[in-house]
Structure formats: C-alpha cells, structure tokens
Amino acid sequence: xxxxxxxxxxxxxxxxxxxxxxxxxxxxxxxxxxxxxxxxxxxxxxxxxxxxxxxxxxxxxxxxxxxxxxxxxxxxxxxxxxxxxxxxxxxxxxxxxxxxxxxxxxxxxxxxxxxxxxxxxxxxxxxxxxxxxxxxxxxxxxxxxxxxxxxxxxxxxxxxxxxxxxxxxxxxxxxxxxxxxxxxxxxxxxxxxxxxxxxxxxxxxxxxxxxxxxxxxxxxxxxxxxxxxxxxxxxxxxxxxxxxxxxxxxxxxxxxxxxxxxxxxxxxxxxxxxxxxxxxxxxxxxxxx
Amino acid sequence: xxxxxxxxxxxxxxxxxxxxxxxxxxxxxxxxxxxxxxxxxxxxxxxxxxxxxxxxxxxxxxxxxxxxxxxxxxxxxxxxxxxxxxxxxxxxxxxxxxxxxxxxxxxxxxxxxxxxxxxxxxxxxxxxxxxxxxxxxxxxxxxxxxxxxxxxxxxxxxxxxxxxxxxxxxxxxxxxxxxxxxxxxxxxxxxxxxxxxxxxxxxxxxxxxxxxxxxxxxxxxxxxxxxxxxxxxxxxxxxxxxxxxxxxxxxxxxxxxxxxxxxxxxxxxxxxxxxxxxxxxxxxxxxxx
Numbered sequence: 001x002x003x004x005x006x007x008x009x010x011x012x013x014x015x016x017x018x019x020x021x022x023x024x025x026x027x028x029x030x031x032x033x034x035x036x037x038x039x040x041x042x043x044x045x046x047x048x049x050x051x052x053x054x055x056x057x058x059x060x061x062x063x064x065x066x067x068x069x070x071x072x073x074x075x076x077x078x079x080x081x082x083x084x085x086x087x088x089x090x091x092x093x094x095x096x097x098x099x100x101x102x103x104x105x106x107x108x109x110x111x112x113x114x115x116x117x118x119x120x121x122x123x124x125x126x127x128x129x130x131x132x133x134x135x136x137x138x139x140x141x142x143x144x145x146x147x148x149x150x151x152x153x154x155x156x157x158x159x160x161x162x163x164x165x166x167x168x169x170x171x172x173x174x175x176x177x178x179x180x181x182x183x184x185x186x187x188x189x190x191x192x193x194x195x196x197x198x199x200x201x202x203x204x205x206x207x208x209x210x211x212x213x214x215x216x217x218x219x220x221x222x223x224x225x226x227x228x229x230x231x232x233x234x235x236x237x238x239x240x241x242x243x244x245x246x247x248x249x250x251x252x253x254x255x256x257x258x259x260x261x262x263x264x265x266x267x268x269x270x271x272x273x274x275x276x277x278x279x280x281x282x283x284x285x286x287x288x289x
Numbered sequence: 290x291x292x293x294x295x296x297x298x299x300x301x302x303x304x305x306x307x308x309x310x311x312x313x314x315x316x317x318x319x320x321x322x323x324x325x326x327x328x329x330x331x332x333x334x335x336x337x338x339x340x341x342x343x344x345x346x347x348x349x350x351x352x353x354x355x356x357x358x359x360x361x362x363x364x365x366x367x368x369x370x371x372x373x374x375x376x377x378x379x380x381x382x383x384x385x386x387x388x389x390x391x392x393x394x395x396x397x398x399x400x401x402x403x404x405x406x407x408x409x410x411x412x413x414x415x416x417x418x419x420x421x422x423x424x425x426x427x428x429x430x431x432x433x434x435x436x437x438x439x440x441x442x443x444x445x446x447x448x449x450x451x452x453x454x455x456x457x458x459x460x461x462x463x464x465x466x467x468x469x470x471x472x473x474x475x476x477x478x479x480x481x482x483x484x485x486x487x488x489x490x491x492x493x494x495x496x497x498x499x500x501x502x503x504x505x506x507x508x509x510x511x512x513x514x515x516x517x518x519x520x521x522x523x524x525x526x527x528x529x530x531x532x533x534x535x536x537x538x539x540x541x542x543x544x545x546x547x548x549x550x551x552x553x554x555x556x557x558x559x560x561x562x563x564x565x566x567x568x569x570x571x572x573x574x575x576x577x578x
Contacts, residue, residue, distance in 0.1 A: 172476035176499035183468030187461035204447035210465035212501030
C-alpha cells in the first residue's frame, strides 16, 4: 500500500524501515530532514508537511512524542486533516491521552478520515524486529484495511474497542508494568535485607503464581543492578502522567499506580531519567522504616 | 522412606496421600483424629504425639497454620525435638516467619536434628496433583536426603539458601502476588471507567511486558467478578502479616506490600475473608477520587 510515516525517532525509523521491507510504498515527513536520510536511500520519498504527505497516501501513520505533537501533526495548520481525501486512514502509534485520541478521531471523522489509535509495547527491539504488540482503538473496518500495514511492524495486533481504547490499553499496560516492577523490587529488597541471595528467589518464583515477564526481565536487571534501558524512566514518567490525567478526568483513584509514578518521578528528578524505569528498585532498596 | 506427617488440613492430607502413592511408609499425627481416617484406610499409621511419631521415622513433616503451631509441634512439650534420633530430618511446609524458622532450626540442630523450612505455592490443586513449588531453606545435604520425599509432593524444588531462606522466598512470593493483583485490578478498573471492555485489554497485555500468571488467572477472575478461591483472602492476610513483621524486624519499608496488605485486611474486615484475595479488585473498582 501507499503509506506515509510521520515522526522518525528511534521507534519510527525502525517501523518505517519494516514497511519498506514488506514492500509498501513509503513516504515520510520528519521535522529534522536528516532523520529521513537513510530511509530515502532505501526508496522513501520526503514531503514538506503532514498535509502534503497525507494527500498522496492511503494510510498515514504518526509516531511522535506526546499528545500536543499528535494534535499538531493531525489537526494543525499543515496537519493531516488538510490532506484529507476519500479512503484515507490515519493511524497514531504514539502513546497519548485516551481522551485526546477520541477527540482527534472525532475531528478527523468530520473531515471523512478514519482514525486508529494504535500505541505499541515491545520497545526498540520490538520495533526493529517487527514484533511490536499493537493495541488498536477505532472502527473494525478501518483496522481490516490497515492490518497488512500494521503486520509489517507488529506481531500481535489486537482491536481493543472504539477510538481511544488502544490508548486505554496502553495506559493499563504501563500501570501493570510500573506496579509489577515495584512488587518485584520490594521482594528482592526483602530477600537482600534477610541476607538471602535474590537469584534463587527469582528462579523459584518464576515457576509459580508470582511468575511474570517483569520478574523475568526486570528481576534480572535488579539482581545485576544494571539499568541500561530497556524503557527509559523519563518515558515511563510521561506515560504515568497520562494515567494520572485520565484517572483524574474520570474521578477514579489508582493508589498503586500513583505510588509507582512517584518513585519514577523521584528517579527522574535525581537525574536518572535515562536509566531503565526498573531503577526505582534502587530507591526501594535504600528506604528505611 | 519412613515419613511422618503432622497437620492434616486440606493441604496436608493431599500431600500425605501423595507420599503414600509414591510408595513411602506413612505415619501421621493429627490433633483431630478424624482428619487421619482416610489415610489410615490407605495404610497410614497414627501416633499420639509429634514426639512419638518422630521417634519412628526418618523424615518428619509439619504442615500447620501459623508460627506458634510450628513451634509447638517442633519444640513443645510433646514436640518432634523429644523424638530426636540420629539422622532425623524435620521439614516444615507451613508458611511462617523467616526469623522463627531460623530459630527453630537452631534449636533442633542443638538436638542433632536437621531442619528444612519448605513452604509451598500452588494451592490445593498443586497439593492434590503433586505439582507444588517448594522453596527450601537449610543444609544442602539434608535437602539431598529429603528430595525424593519432596518430589512426591512438588514439581519444582529450589534450595534458596540457609535456614529461613525458604520462608523468605515465600514472603517474597506473597508480596509479588498481592501487589501484582493490585496492579491488574487498577488496570481493569481504569479500562472499565473509560468504557472499554477489559477482556481484550487482558488479552493484548498478556502478550507483552505486562504479561503474568496473575494477569492471566486473576485478571480473568476480575473480568468475571468471580472470586471463588483460589487462595483465600484470610490466608493471604496472614502471610502479609508475616511480611510486615519481617520488614519491621529488619527496619525496611515495603510501601507497595503494605498498601496491598491494607486492601486485603479491609476485604477480610468486611466479611469476605473466604473469597479469593483477588477480590480486592472490588474495593479498587469502588474507590472514587
């Protein structure tokens, strides 16, 4: 298909390269032209604005930093909405506020554009290998059309529900990961405080009800005290801000998520935002009653 | 081997039956003789006290309710210690305080008895099927001798470290399970508050970094609002009390574990102690900011 990609950061470049590899016709827009250089040598065409790009493709995908960036790219003065044409599907792979995703979907729908929110998990490795988990909100028919394109970038593509539902699932994902890291870190801290080697504790627990990907991967990071990312604390902090904003807008209380977010915030505040977010284990291990 | 079993509750009876099935010679002691009735018809011999039982066997196992019960059975007036003889190994499969397990081990060692703390996870189903995860603290040589007996009851038998280390691993297990339940419950609560079906959220998250046994099993319980145990809240409450006591004795702070323990405590206080501990999801879903 004719696909346009907007936002060529680490994740975006890897996804766009997989689109080329899968045989799609790729056009790109990047604020910094040098981000597009390698893709251009591989056959991608560069456009001067999201609107111009959108005009020429069947599917336009954004992968940018935060809610305002997606709003700008989709709805701004030179945004995708100004390149609207019959059949255009817009997909956002960034992690943004679920309520904002719904709003963007409604505005694009009014211009005749189907919008899918499609945030991912799986990180840089998943993006490079094309094995991302993609959580999709929006119309089932639009997803059916876009599925071959998403399949070039991800392994598990799940339609969660209507617009915004993909972002809700991503928020849920970030809650579970953050709080489970805290759980594992407290367990490892207890073992060490008792003079017990945490390595066989991790091993034994992996076989039972305490078993998780977080215990497996982050448990090992905690044991090794090696917090090379992985998923950077400052990005997890941004995502936990989305969780907090969403909970506040809905009037619900998420105590465990709030507590984990405070630890991540503390980690970033002390200058460790580039470490993996599981480095909150250091804060937990240094606490005294 | 000649094995004695003390404490014939739901878990104990299932474990003892597996010992018989594996061809071990079984003797039992139970406070309530009727608990032993079925095992007796299968060939088990009944003794009048832990001391008398211990005198006649190579390995004596306890599986009782709480720390004081284990102390009574092992060290009390008619306890195992008074049946000490060369080569006797005492094993406790109850979940008790790690520091108490170390103390019991030291007192039995002074009487020439090797002690292994060997708490389990896997619940009633695991006990019946002989697939328990067994976390062992104590001398490696004693575990080598006892391993064929433990293998009749469990699938994964891990030596964590010296005396008490098995109980430390079990405490870690209960922290991770409790806090991960809270994580999953908050995620499901957020999805519902957003008007999103939690079932595809669980599905999507299972494939990624948020994936865990808790998300799989308890996530489904939360979606179904079906809290038939499983692992009863009042037992999880007891175990979280052990976590809190241990943390206090060591002077460390486990904020997430404390918060999960409060929720379980609240559940028990409102009369729901017989429900699965994942029923804390109901409390979480009913909270408002």
